[in-house]
Amino acid sequence: MSKQQQYRFSRQTHHFGRDDSTSIWERIHIDPWLMLLLLTLSFIGLAILYSASTQDVSMIIRQSVSYLLGFTVMIGMAQIPPGVYRNFTPFFYVIGLFLLILVELIGEVRMGAQRWIGIPGFGSVQPSEFLKLGLPMMCAWYLSGRDLPPNIVTVFSTLAIIVLPVLLIAKQPDLGTSLLVAASGIFVLFLAGLPWWMIGSAVAMMIPTVWVGWTFLMRDYQKQRVLTLFNPEADLLGAGWNITQSKTAIGSGGLTGKGYLEGTQSHLHFLPEGHTDFIIAAFSEEFGLLGVSVLMFIYACILVRSLYIAAIHVDTFGRLLAGAIALSFFVYVFVNIGMVGGILPVVGVPLPLVSYGGTAIITLMAGFGLLMSVYTHNTR
Structure with a gap:
């Protein structure tokens, strides 16, 4: 197989999946599907944060401001x-x-x-x-x-x-x-x-x-995190506490969960960082496997849409950048869920657009602004 045959990503034709008409969304440089998915994910994030933070309204207000700033940055960068x-x-x-x-x-x-x-x-x-x-x-x-x-x-x-x-x-x-x-x-x-x-x-x-x-x-604490991954039960009240409580919360949710605002691990403060790095465990406890499946489906749709945008772009810079942003987004989701589920070491990676945190949200939305710029300014 030749090098040119091996690499097909950069040889996608710009006519794939496109026509010669220009929609209103392209004129205002917004991808409606990506916008809808991101808005849905943001509302889910606010809902579970309200529960995981034990109904802390001030935290919800701060997170809402972060979302507002994030979407503003995204729309601005898309232009x-x-x-x-x-x-x-x-x-x-x-x-x-x-x-x-x-x-x-x-x-x-x-x-x-x-x-x-x-x-x-x-x-x-x-x-x-x-x-x-x-x-x-x-x-x-x-x-x-x-x-x-x-x-x-x-x-x-x-x-x-x-x-x-x-x-x-x-x-x-x-x-x-x-x-x-x-x-x-x-x-x-x-x-x-x-x-x-x-x-x-x-x-x-x-x-x-x-x-x-x-x-x-x-460093020593980083090595301890790796060792704890293989045997969290060796120090249940110390290094293994986070992952043990996280697994308990996930397992107690079962198929359909305990119900919204009915989680105990986060509300009773057994689950550490339930509003940030371990928020998926709090979500799983209240909404169960079905709820997590819906959340994963939304993430998958965002990934597929982002890769589609990368695949149809003509310019090499835009195509490579869009593809890297899409795959990086997937890695953020995979690392957080793997960490919370006990298959990866705890490294402090938040769940994209769901965990509490302003800088991470704005950075992610800036990335999606670049994606929308790449899509709506695509050279024909």
Whole structure:
């Protein structure tokens, strides 16, 4: 099989699934299906947050403001053509690196981690969140100006672009975010047509890389999280408490759940972080397997729609960026549910658009704004 045959993602015709008419949604640069799915997910998020936070109205108001800001950012970013983003991508990437270095110098320390920059009169921002978009944009910008599939020099140059911010984020320390940011860049490289022999070589190199990371990079509490994954019962009242209570909440929901506002694990504060990282456990307890299935179906629809947008785009930059955003969104969902379900270590990744948190919501919605820009400004 030739390289051109291997990589079909970047050869999709722009006429696939499109016609020559322009709808009102395209004129206002909004994808109605994606908008409907995101609105539905946001309302579900507010409903379960109200229950998981033990009916804390102030938290609901703050989350609603975050949603409002997120949708405003999304709609605003959708109006800007992808070409503008492509031109400003290097500056955005450099600013992101500068902010990560600034975190090392003057960042706020919370719970042993130095991840935030305080802004007087505004609050705090977490620069690593912005690299979730800045890094795939930079990789797409770099690869779009070169022949695809990439040669060995292009691959290593792209990896250098990825490694620098990932190491800065991991040093904060924030292993979970660093892995997610790395994944967003790797997805761009993969979609650019990475040869199979390179993929196989990378998989083979992961074995010694994991050993190096475990021995020299990971801190004691991060190692403990990995060990707890394999045997949470070894320390039920300590390191294994989170995952044990999470499994209890999920299992007690059964098929149909206990009913809305009837959950006990979160309401009685047995479930840690029930309104953030472990909110899917609170949702499962109240709505059961059927409710979780509906939620997963919505996530799947968002993923499929996002990949469709990536597949029909003409420009290489927009196609690679849209594909990376779609796959990164899938990883966020998979990691959170895997973490809560006990098949992945606890790394502090929120459930997209459902968990409480302002910066994460705005970053996600900015990503979907880029997707809508790519779709509605598609060159015919």
